[in-house]
Amino acid sequence: MTEPESAVPVDASAYREAMSRLASAVHLITTDGPGGRAGFTASAVCSVSDAPPTLLVCVNRASSAYAALTHNGTLCVNTLGEGHEAVAGLFGGRTPMDERFAAGTWRRLRSGAPALADALVSFDCRIVGRHAVGSHDVLYCVVEALAAPGQADALLYSERRFRTLSSAPRSGSAPARAVRAVGVRSAEGPARALRSA
Numbered sequence: 803m804t805e806p807e808s809a810v811p812v813d814a815s816a817y818r819e820a821m822s823r824l825a826s827a828v829h830l831i832t833t834d835g836p837g838g839r840a841g842f843t844a845s846a847v848c849s850v851s852d853a854p855p856t857l858l859v860c861v862n863r864a865s866s867a868y869a870a871l872t873h874n875g876t877l878c879v880n881t882l883g884e885g886h887e888a889v890a891g892l893f894g895g896r897t898p899m900d901e902r903f904a905a906g907t908w909r910r911l912r913s914g915a916p917a918l919a920d921a922l923v924s925f926d927c928r929i930v931g932r933h934a935v936g937s938h939d940v941l942y943c944v945v946e947a948l949a950a951p952g953q954a955d956a957l958l959y960s961e962r963r964f965r966t967l968s969s970a971p972r973s974g975s976a977p978a979r980a981v982r983a984v985g986v987r988s989a990e991g992p993a994r995a996l997r998s999a
Contacts, residue, residue: 825960830880830893831859832908832916837873839916840866841902843894845959846938847879855945857925860938866899868939875929876913877943880921883954884966889918890957912947922952 826845833840846860859879861868871877882890889905907919911926918924927943934940955966 822962823960825958825965828882828886828890828957828959828964830882830889830918830921831861831867831871831877832880832918833867833871833874833877834915835870835874835876837870838899839903840870840899841893841916842867843890850942856930857927857943857945859941859943861941862938863934864937871929871941872932872939874915876915877927877929877941878911878913878915878917879925879927879943880918881923881925881952882918882957883920883922883952884957885954886918886921886957887964890964909949911949917949920952920954921949922954922956923948923950 827847829844829847830841831844831847842861842865844859844861848858850856850858857879859877861871889902892902892905903916908916909919911917911924913926913928915926917926925943925945926947926949927945929941930944931942932939933942955968958965958967
């Protein structure tokens with residue numbers, strides 16, 4: 803066994819590079835209400851509890867969607883599938899909000915936040931807590947409604963590119979799931995939002 807290394811602060815760029823190795827589902831976080839309509843691409847979404855159904859979303863306080871999210875107090879987590887790479891890119895860059903929302907077909911669930919009609923699943927949420935950590939807020943969100951019409955393969959983000967995770971058949975013996983790359987991000991594309999969300 804080797805001796806432990808001395809404590810040296812981790813460089814932010816080295817940390818971002820290491821985090822790029824973690825494969826994550828890709829989501830559009832959307833909101834609408836008195837604070838305005840806004841949305842961004844995120845991978846920092848996680849289940850917290852099923853009693854009550856609660857998830858968390860991490861958002862950079864410098865994000866163009868931050869003020870609307872915090873003012874509205876509601877959001878919808880739209881989990882993306884294969885074929886959503888273009889809309890993920892729009893919501894991840896510096897595209898004006900109206901152009902982002904022009905790219906999809908939207909509906910409203912309980913909160914009024916935009917739910918992408920063909921998302922794999924949409925979690926309609928009320929923000930019930932917030933915790934500041936560094937440059938980000940962790941938003942704790944109670945899920946008040948679900949919509950799950952999508953049947954596409956799951957869209958993942960890993961090593962700065964989109965990939966898909968093929969779904970296993972529902973009956974019989976299930977073959978191993980396959981992951982394949984489906985695109986490379988542009989310099990100002992979704993990686994910026996995925997890094998900051």
